[in-house]
Amino acid sequence: MFLQSLGVCEMIGFEVLSSGFGVWDPRVWLFAFIIAVVIAYLIWKMGTSSFKKGTEQGRPYLSGNPEPAKGDVHIRAGNLYWGFTEGIRGYYDRIIPIHTGNLNDYIHWYLAVMVVVLVAVVVLP
Numbered sequence: 314m315f316l317q318s319l320g321v322c323e324m325i326g327f328e329v330l331s332s333g334f335g336v337w338d339p340r341v342w343l344f345a346f347i348i349a350v351v352i353a354y355l356i357w358k359m360g361t362s363s364f365k366k367g368t369e370q371g372r373p374y375l376s377g378n379p380e381p382a383k384g385d386v387h388i389r390a391g392n393l394y395w396g397f398t399e400g401i402r403g404y405y406d407r408i409i410p411i412h413t414g415n416l417n418d419y420i421h422w423y424l425a426v427m428v429v430v431l432v433a434v435v436v437l438p
Contacts, residue, residue, distance in 0.1 A: 364370055398405050
């Protein structure tokens with residue numbers, strides 16, 4: 314929009330794609346992206362460079378307690394989603410037997426549901 318208002322686009326022989334919803338000029342987006350990268354780089358450079366990987370600095374702080382083994386603190390998916398699966402147990406029990414993991418089965422289910430929806434939307438009204 315800015316370049317278009319200055320007449321730069323017409324001077325260099327480029328047209329700007331204009332739609333009913335705005336203007337798309339890839340050069341403006343490229344310029345904005347470059348500015349964003351420069352700003353991000355400047356913010357990154359202002360950071361502290363004294364971090365040493367593989368030392369105490371890289372370990373999590375657990376209020377002075379020693380870090381437990383990874384297997385002791387790992388949360389299993391069954392425990393993590395227990396409340397969710399318990400809440401929809403009726404649906405979950407019916408859906409597990411038809412879950413095959415085969416992509417062809419999912420595509421067939423998708424197509425069957427789409428046919429039902431199309432019939433419901435197009436034929437029934």
